[in-house]
Amino acid sequence: MTKKLLRALAGETQAVPPIWMMRQAGRYLPEYRATRAEAGDFLSLCYNSDLAAEVTLQPIRRYGFDAAILFADILLIPEALGADLWFVTGEGPRLSTITEQADFDKLKGKDDIHDHLAPIYETVRILTRELPSETALIGFAGAPWTVATYMIAGRGTPDQGPAHALKDGNRPLFEALLERLTEATIEYLSMQVQAGAETVKLFDSWAGSLKGADFDKYALEPAKRIIAELKARHPDTPIIGFPREAGEKYVGFAKATGADCVALDNSVSPEWAAEHVQVDGCVQGNLASSHMVTGGQALIDETRHIVETFSKGPHIFNLGHGITPDADPENVALMIETVRSHAAD
Numbered sequence: 509m510t511k512k513l514l515r516a517l518a519g520e521t522q523a524v525p526p527i528w529m530m531r532q533a534g535r536y537l538p539e540y541r542a543t544r545a546e547a548g549d550f551l552s553l554c555y556n557s558d559l560a561a562e563v564t565l566q567p568i569r570r571y572g573f574d575a576a577i578l579f580a581d582i583l584l585i586p587e588a589l590g591a592d593l594w595f596v597t598g599e600g601p602r603l604s605t606i607t608e609q610a611d612f613d614k615l616k617g618k619d620d621i622h623d624h625l626a627p628i629y630e631t632v633r634i635l636t637r638e639l640p641s642e643t644a645l646i647g648f649a650g651a652p653w654t655v656a657t658y659m660i661a662g663r664g665t666p667d668q669g670p671a672h673a674l675k676d677g678n679r680p681l682f683e684a685l686l687e688r689l690t691e692a693t694i695e696y697l698s699m700q701v702q703a704g705a706e707t708v709k710l711f712d713s714w715a716g717s718l719k720g721a722d723f724d725k726y727a728l729e730p731a732k733r734i735i736a737e738l739k740a741r742h743p744d745t746p747i748i749g750f751p752r753e754a755g756e757k758y759v760g761f762a763k764a765t766g767a768d769c770v771a772l773d774n775s776v777s778p779e780w781a782a783e784h785v786q787v788d789g790c791v792q793g794n795l796a797s798s799h800m801v802t803g804g805q806a807l808i809d810e811t812r813h814i815v816e817t818f819s820k821g822p823h824i825f826n827l828g829h830g831i832t833p834d835a836d837p838e839n840v841a842l843m844i845e846t847v848r849s850h851a852a853d
């Protein structure tokens with residue numbers, strides 16, 4: 509096993525950590541914008557296997573990242589389950605909402621998603637052929653809670669208010685939705701692994717809005733079930749968990765869920781995370797994505813600081829969240845150069 513990313517996930521400490529970047533295929537790259545225009549729109553790009561593979565490869569060609577992440581979206585699962593999904597330019601996703609039992613009853617079952625998602629599995633197969641031999645391929649899905657927040661509200665929300673309201677107002681319906689998403693996510697990720705994904709990442713972008721026992725029941729527990737089932741089916745495939753903005757709930761997350769790596773957002777300091785999270789194994793993160801806009805010495809200093817602070821254990825360098833469309837591609841090159849020259853310091 510020589511790929512740097514897989515070595516980190518297996519627990520190896522490396523002088524130069526592997527590096528990739530959330531949303532590395534995205535609007536900050538002119539070549540991405542051109543391919544998206546060719547596809548027509550974002551969703552057409554996701555379902556066009558050749559073009560989705562092409563945009564996945566673009567940042568690998570440009571920067572030589574150690575990993576490629578499948579180009580798709582966490583909201584394809586709701587669509588596969590029968591929800592309507594569309595994107596409003598400049599605003600974000602829109603979906604048909606789930607507010608009562610009748611909405612839930614219209615959803616398809618966990619085994620009925622694969623026809624709809626077949627183009628995604630095909631993208632994975634193309635990538636297994638076309639990626640450089642040193643580049644690992646990451647599959648992914650949204651975690652049940654995060655996907656449910658979009659399905660319930662029909663859009664992104666600043667505080668996940670509608671999802672919390674359903675959780676507290678109609679718990680059986682809320683839990684039935686989480687259960688369906690948990691089952692469908694297992695099938696979806698399992699198919700990505702069968703198609704050639706070498707690791708998978710579970711994005712719980714809104715985990716931080718679940719507090720106390722709610723975090724344990726609706727972030728931790730579904731992750732644990734998904735990981736246990738994937739490990740039963742694919743024992744050699746490592747799994748990355750990303751309970752974004754979990755704060756002190758990052759502590760023990762890997763042990764409690766069975767995740768091989770915990771991705772950190774930049775609300776936690778590297779010092780704190782090295783002491784409390786990296787003690788249990790590999791961590792990923794956690795440069796603020798704003799540095800990709802501002803660049804300069806601050807980018808260099810903070811990148812070095814993160815590499816140095818996590819250097820005593822397994823670490824995958826990444827941002828704390830996705831790169832934004834206003835980022836300067838030159839700053840990405842500067843970040844990579846800074847990480848890779850670290851060992852020579």
Ligand code: CP3
Pocket residue numbers: 529530531532533534535544550577578579580581582583599600601648650664711713830
């Ligand atoms: O990281 C990658 O490069 C892989 C592809 C990927 C996308 N979305 C492509 C995308 C991944 C892993 C995601 C995950 C995703 N999608 C999350 C979890 C991670 C996170 O950012 O918190 C969430 C919450 C979504 C849902 C989603 N998709 C939203 C809210 C939006 C609109 C906001 C925005 O940035 O425009 C999207 C659109 C989206 N997904 C884009 C990309 C490249 C931009 C669409 C475009 O090209 O217009």
